[in-house]
Amino acid sequence: MRYACYLFLFVVCSACTYTAKITDGTTAIERKQYHVAVPMLTKEFKKARSRSEKGKIALNLGHALRETGRDEEAVEWYQTAYDNNAGPDALREKAAALKRLERYEDAIQVYTDLGFEIGSKYEFRKDISGAELAIKWREEEKAGRERAFTVQPVDFNSNQADYAPVAFENRLVFTSDRAAATGEEKYNWTGRGFTDLFIVDPVNGRAADAFDVQVNTDNHDGTPAFSADGQEMIFTRCAAPGKREDAYCGLYRSERAGEGWAPAQILPFVKAGANYMHPALSTDGQRLYFSAKLEDGWGGYDIYVANRKADGTWEDPILMNRAINTQGNEQFPSLDGDTLYFASDGLEGMGGLDIYRTYPMANGRYSAPKNLRTPVNSGADDFAFIVVGREGMGAEEKTLGYFSSSRPGGSGSDDIYAFVQRILPPPPPDPTPIVYKNILDVTVVEKIYAEPGNPSSAVLGRKPVPNASIVARVGEQSRTVNTNDEGVLSLVLVDDQQYQFRAEREEYLVAEGSFSSRNLPQDPDAPEQRYELELELEKIFRNQEIVLNNIYYDFNESFIRDDAKPTLEALSAVLERNPDIRIELGSHTDCRGKPGYNQQLSQDRAQAAVTFLVEQGIDPSRLSARGYGEDQPIEQCLCERCSEEEHQRNRRTTFRILE
Structure with missing residues (x-):
């Protein structure tokens, strides 16, 4: 289910816990009380008289079902919304739900129809290519391609959200909103409680217990990282600074105190009004990886790393480069030695969040992120991948671990899965000489309005702007080039440069963007890499509100x-x-x-x-x-x-x- 995966991805607003009486489904949706909204909207749809009213209610009902993990039902309500004049947004949501359900062929057809309807095949190109890739991988498996991974759900999953396990003293600590979580108040997004940390012995099959009273609060608490000696913990807590103020997620640190934990303190580099989450500590405890949405990011949520000073405090976090971070969302980093695993919806994948693997190569750069493919990844959200141990030796070695997923067929909205990874024989060597190349496609786009010429109408999508002028600057050098008929300027990147772009066209507002080629991969397994940067021009509508x-x-x-x-x-x-x-x-x-x-x-x-x-x-x-x-x-x-x-x-x- 999307809720728990994004719980520590988006701002948890105070409206989610607002306790004033909700009298209609629309208000429940506005306040993110999706569990509350479903029965209200169902009744309201039956009473609605006009097609327009039915379309609005059906669209909201689809949203409520989506956010409470009921995609099969959401698909039908999104179609009902579209049939009742709710517009292309309903089909867009239907296609996304089909992709999460791994009905890829159906999703491709809906995305294709959508492109024709709004007048831009560009808008859904990544959605279609990701679905085609998933179909290809699925067909390869059917043809007998060896699987590196076998996966199965763990027996301590509940019918609520369970996710993001980490190893701690031969046990697992995970995040859950199961009934035993602290506090009586319900989180009306889901109709369940707020999240807490729980601990379980996965080998002996004991029931999960609450982790610690100093850590678990009435707020959302979860996604911890532990030092190698078990004496330090850094975790995520989402709390509002005051009554009816927006709640933000921050990183908190606690030290071991006897059999329990001392009261947690927020890390000093956490800025107010921003979200920080999903910590991961290196084995030596000197590097802290996490996900955050900050002004200096590449877009969405990005992965940062902070280095520990000699006095134990942390240096200012460093944004990881574009080999890892995209204009989408990157989160849930974890480490296995120097190998970095993370989840992303900005890299090409099977749908939702997919899990990727990268590692520092001999040249000091990270390898090109590699999608772990099926059965680890699915059309739904897959995230929080961890390695807990190994068995065997040499070619017989097996890697053991866990990951989380909202895929259909689980016990709850998000579930924890155990995996065993075998070592597959390497592919035959390629004698072709390696030529490294990084290519950047700069695309100039503009919004497509539901009412052409009315900037206050709904935005249906974006389309390329052909023959726009782009001024590309590197240091003191600049060059002016026009985009092609597809609105694209492609250039081969020079290593370790900061590029600045300025897009112009008559009767449009200027758009600017930047791209850094610092430390991009030089990976023998993927010597050519392509990156994208969008520059969105706003058409000038004079004397229009x-x-x-x-x-x-x-x-x-x-x-x-x-x-x-x-x-x-x-x-x-x-x-x-x-x-x-x-x-x-x-x-x-x-x-x-x-x-x-x-x-x-x-x-x-x-x-x-x-x-x-x-x-x-x-x-x-x-x-x-x-x-x-x-x-x-x-x-x-x-x-x-x-x-x-x-x-x-x-x-x-x-x-x-x-x-």
């Missing part, structure tokens, strides 16, 4: 909250890249309150946004503030009958590019 998402204000206040600053900082960066445009910042209120008061409040809020941009260095002559009060609602509902969702859509901050 564009909503700025994630800008909220405290009740009756106009100051810029911390959670709104990233959106305005991103807007500031756009203005810096495009010095010739002028914009109007607008603010709208909902219909509640007196018109005069709403007008002044909206003006103050718009001005606060302008002031923030000026403080970022934007010339004030390029900015204007305008409060619209309640005069231009998006939702045309009667005020006393508007839902909270409709009030929120009306209560928005916008900008428009002026002539």
Whole structure:
């Protein structure tokens, strides 16, 4: 099931535990109370009268079933949503669910149909190629290709989520939200408890016990790493700093205290407002690997490594390179000696998260990540791979370990699987001389809007922009090249360089991106590697309102909250890249309150946004503030009958590019 795998991947928001009474399925979805939403939405669908209403409810019901691990049912509801005018998003979700269920041929057909419908085969190329690869690997197995791995579920799985085991004193410590977890409150995403650490003896088959009262709290606790001597533990805890504030996941450290553990302290390099998770310690305890989503990352969640200083503290974490990190998500690192295992949804794989293996070669660089293939990987999420021991010698040696998966057929939403890996005979040597080559495909793309010409309409996908101008810079040297008809510029990378790219086209906002070729693989088993970088151009829509998402204000206040600053900082960066445009910042209120008061409040809020941009260095002559009060609602509902969702859509901050 997707929930537990992503529990430590995405922000765990305070809305997930919000205890106010939920009266409708849409509100339950907004607050991520998916378990609560399913029965509500099922009843609401039966009562719905219009096709449009049925489509919206069916789409939400598909989401709720997806997030509670019921993909077979979700597939049907996504199709129902599409049949009731829910649009391409419903088919996109259906295809993803089919892929998780390993119905690859069906998924390919849906993705192909989707490409035709939105007018861009580019958007789903990776989804299709991954499904084709999975089919190929499955056919090779049927043809008798030797399997390196045999896998089977462990007998201590529950009917809840069990995942991410690690070895500790001849036992396993794993993460679970099973009924014995600490606390009485339910996590309404799943209808189950919050996660805790549990310990089990997998050999003697004893029942799992709670790990330690100092570690297990009413928050989400899990994914630990232990020092070789068992005296130090670093683990993930997701907690809110205050009531009704967003909760973030951080890395916490605890020391052994007798038979138990001392109270945990957050690691000093963990920054507020960001997520850190999935620690893994090297055998000597001098390197800490983990996953985080930080500003300097390559996209999504990336793997970092921190080195321990002589005094026992940690240096600032280092972002691992593009041989490992992608524009997708990389997480759940683990170590077997110097071999690094990790999960990724950004590398080509079978669907969801797949497990990959890499290791440092003689030249000091990591090898090209290798997909462990089936039966370890599946169409669902596969992650948290660990090696716990070996048996035999030489060609008869077997590697033993565990991994986690949300594949169908398990006991719960996520399950732990044991594996045995045999050594397969090496392939015959290839006499062809090795020529190492790293190629970067830079693709310039633009959004496809549901309503062409309306930037406030839904985004259906992206399509390449042909013949766009790209300025490529390496150090002091620069070169301007146009993309081809497919919107692509391909170049052979020079080793150990930092590339900067700037994409331009008339009547589009400038887009920028970067790529580092530092320490890319030179792997004899995979001498040619291809990488991708997307530069997304935004078409200029003059005098059209564009909503700025994630800008909220405290009740009756106009100051810029911390959670709104990233959106305005991103807007500031756009203005810096495009010095010739002028914009109007607008603010709208909902219909509640007196018109005069709403007008002044909206003006103050718009001005606060302008002031923030000026403080970022934007010339004030390029900015204007305008409060619209309640005069231009998006939702045309009667005020006393508007839902909270409709009030929120009306209560928005916008900008428009002026002539």
